[in-house]
Every structure is written in structure tokens, then in C-alpha cells.
Amino acid sequence: xxxxxxxxxxxxxxxxLTELEPVTDEIDVAxxxxxxxxxxxxxxxxxxxxxLRRWDETLPQFVKVVSVEYRKVLASKAxxxxxxx
Numbered sequence: 483x484x485x486x487x488x489x490x491x492x493x494x495x496x497x498x499l500t501e502l503e504p505v506t507d508e509i510d511v512a513x514x515x516x517x518x519x520x521x522x523x524x525x526x527x528x529x530x531x532x533x534l535r536r537w538d539e540t541l542p543q544f545v546k547v548v549s550v551e552y553r554k555v556l557a558s559k560a561x562x563x564x565x566x567x
Contacts, residue, residue, distance in 0.1 A: 483533065483540070483543055483544055484543055485540070485543045489502070489545050490502055490545075493547070499550055499551070500547050500549055500550065501547075501548050501550060501553070502545050502547060503545070504544070504545070504546065505541065505544045505545070505546045511541065514541075514544060515534070515537065518530050518533055519534060
């Protein structure tokens with residue numbers, strides 16, 4: 483969670499091996515919300531409860547760290563599936 487937009491300046495990007503992006507994919511959004519909800523349930527975290535309460539405001543403050551190689555594998559897999567269809 484990066485409400486002050488400081489993560490990029492402090493993140494080790496592994497010399498271009500990872501990229502940062504907003505959490506926008508529907509599946510990623512659902513998984514993130516579920517993880518925060520589970521954390522809140524087990525810990526009674528006030529911060530997690532606040533994040534969930536203000537979800538529309540806080541969701542854009544999350545940053546997804548993606549491996550460049552992983553992204554290539556996903557793109558290749560999607561291309562293979564498109565060719566089969």
C-alpha cells in the first residue's frame with residue numbers, strides 16, 4: 483500500500499527485471515481485497531478495516547510488482563491460447 487506515492491523511490495527494481503503497475507486486473511483486485519479482508523478478520527487490524535471501508539479511494543494506492551520475465555510467459559501463453567482458438 484503506497485498512499486504517499488513513495489514506494490517507487492524505495493523499491494529495488496532489480497536492474498529492470500521488475501516493473502511497477504497499478505492493480506487493475508479484476509482477478510488481482512478481488513484477490514487483494516480478499517487478502518486484506520482475511521488479514522483484518524484474523525488480526526482485527528484497524529488499518530485493514532479502514533482500507534476496506536474506503537476501498538474505492540485506497541485501491542489506486544496499491545502497487546503491483548511484476549517480473550518482466552513472468553509477464554513474457556503470460557503473454558506467450560495468451561498468444562498460444564489465441565492461436566488454438
